[in-house]
Amino acid sequence: xxxxxxxxxxxxxxxxxxxxxAGHDVEIIEYLNSPPTTDELAAIISKLGITAEQLVRxxxxxxxxxxxxxxxxxxxxxxxxxxxxxxxxxxxxxxxGEQAVIGRPxxxxxxxx
Numbered sequence: 001x002x003x004x005x006x007x008x009x010x011x012x013x014x015x016x017x018x019x020x021x022a023g024h025d026v027e028i029i030e031y032l033n034s035p036p037t038t039d040e041l042a043a044i045i046s047k048l049g050i051t052a053e054q055l056v057r058x059x060x061x062x063x064x065x066x067x068x069x070x071x072x073x074x075x076x077x078x079x080x081x082x083x084x085x086x087x088x089x090x091x092x093x094x095x096x097g098e099q100a101v102i103g104r105p106x107x108x109x110x111x112x113x
Contacts, residue, residue: 015103047100052078
């Protein structure tokens, strides 16, 4: 399993604890320090079964600062913005094989365990 993790986020910490308590090996990717590439992010979005825009944290101050609330962007443009500004990526993202979930709430990851 992989978790795209922000150690400062309580939901991310709870999700990581659920995975570890279930006895799974987990690769922890602190995505703020090591953002995914555009190809990696495109693959994650596909596994999640959502649009790129649905992965955006729209309540983050940076979202308005960048004027993104006033734009209509393509999938590729959203992916590029998320790679350049990983703070805008919804978290945590948990991946197991070809399946992925956003751990909000953390209980959603149970289906991957």
